[in-house]
Amino acid sequence: MIEKISRRRMIASLGAGASGLLLAGCDRISRSAGFQAVQSSAQDLTMAAQRLVIDRGALAREFEPADMSPVFRTNGNVMPASAAYRAHAAAAFADWRLVVDGLVARPLALSLDRIRRLPARAQITRHDCVEGWSAIGKWTGVPLRLLLGGAGLRPEARFIVFHCADDFHGIPYYESIDLVDAFHPQTILAWAMNDRPLEIGHGAPLRLRVERQLGYKHAKFVMRIEAVESLAGIGQGKGGYWEDRAGYQWYAGI
Ligand SMILES: Nc1nc2c(c(=O)[nH]1)N[C@H]1C(S)=C(S)[C@@H](COP(=O)(O)O)O[C@H]1N2
Ligand SMILES: [Mo]
Numbered sequence: 001m002i003e004k005i006s007r008r009r010m011i012a013s014l015g016a017g018a019s020g021l022l023l024a025g026c027d028r029i030s031r032s033a034g035f036q037a038v039q040s041s042a043q044d045l046t047m048a049a050q051r052l053v054i055d056r057g058a059l060a061r062e063f064e065p066a067d068m069s070p071v072f073r074t075n076g077n078v079m080p081a082s083a084a085y086r087a088h089a090a091a092a093f094a095d096w097r098l099v100v101d102g103l104v105a106r107p108l109a110l111s112l113d114r115i116r117r118l119p120a121r122a123q124i125t126r127h128d129c130v131e132g133w134s135a136i137g138k139w140t141g142v143p144l145r146l147l148l149g150g151a152g153l154r155p156e157a158r159f160i161v162f163h164c165a166d167d168f169h170g171i172p173y174y175e176s177i178d179l180v181d182a183f184h185p186q187t188i189l190a191w192a193m194n195d196r197p198l199e200i201g202h203g204a205p206l207r208l209r210v211e212r213q214l215g216y217k218h219a220k221f222v223m224r225i226e227a228v229e230s231l232a233g234i235g236q237g238k239g240g241y242w243e244d245r246a247g248y249q250w251y252a253g254i
Contacts, residue, residue: 060211069135074201080166102226105152129215141190157227165221175219214252
């Protein structure tokens, strides 16, 4: 979490600093008897820094079907109040469209049917809620990177925002992730859970799974995916409903 990030940043900048020093003093150092030792310790440092950066791309643990929780509870909103959402739900989301827009070359509006026919990934993972419960479930959906590839991210894009259909007392739920998580292979927009169509309580028609982070990042009822350069103009600017309201960490890594 925060500690992990600052430690990672610290080591990464240390690594850059050390190789900078090494290059600056290159001629002198290469003639010195201690050169080999200096070089190998600098290499170790660079490797350590890289390992910590690459760590963001590591997969969350995946489980076997036998590990799936017999009951996977719902949490937060289980039925958006919006009349538009309820009309879509009543029509089995037949006329609903997922919008992908913002800093993209080609904005998309995709039907659920179309999304279900895109290449899908299935994963059995453990969901960890910050309130202290966990459950193992199977999620099937389209990798976010395929949607972003289809829309064509513009170079200024730095964050992906998920706008949801629900609200708490009129304040919409939303979430956001950076591009490292957006392109992570396990980051999917799920339309099925435990081999059945996603239920409304769990976020139908589409919910985010961002498996390296805590439960509140996994936006349910996703209506619109927006690529942005900054989170400043969205909600209170902290990157998510709970980040804005309760000071939850934006990067909720687990
Ligand atoms: N749109 C929306 N997404 C949401 C929430 C919510 O209230 N609204 N709750 C979050 C929290 S705190 C958790 S733990 C999970 C719960 O997902 P589940 O209902 O499928 O168990 O959804 C997350 N995503
Ligand atoms: Mo949660």
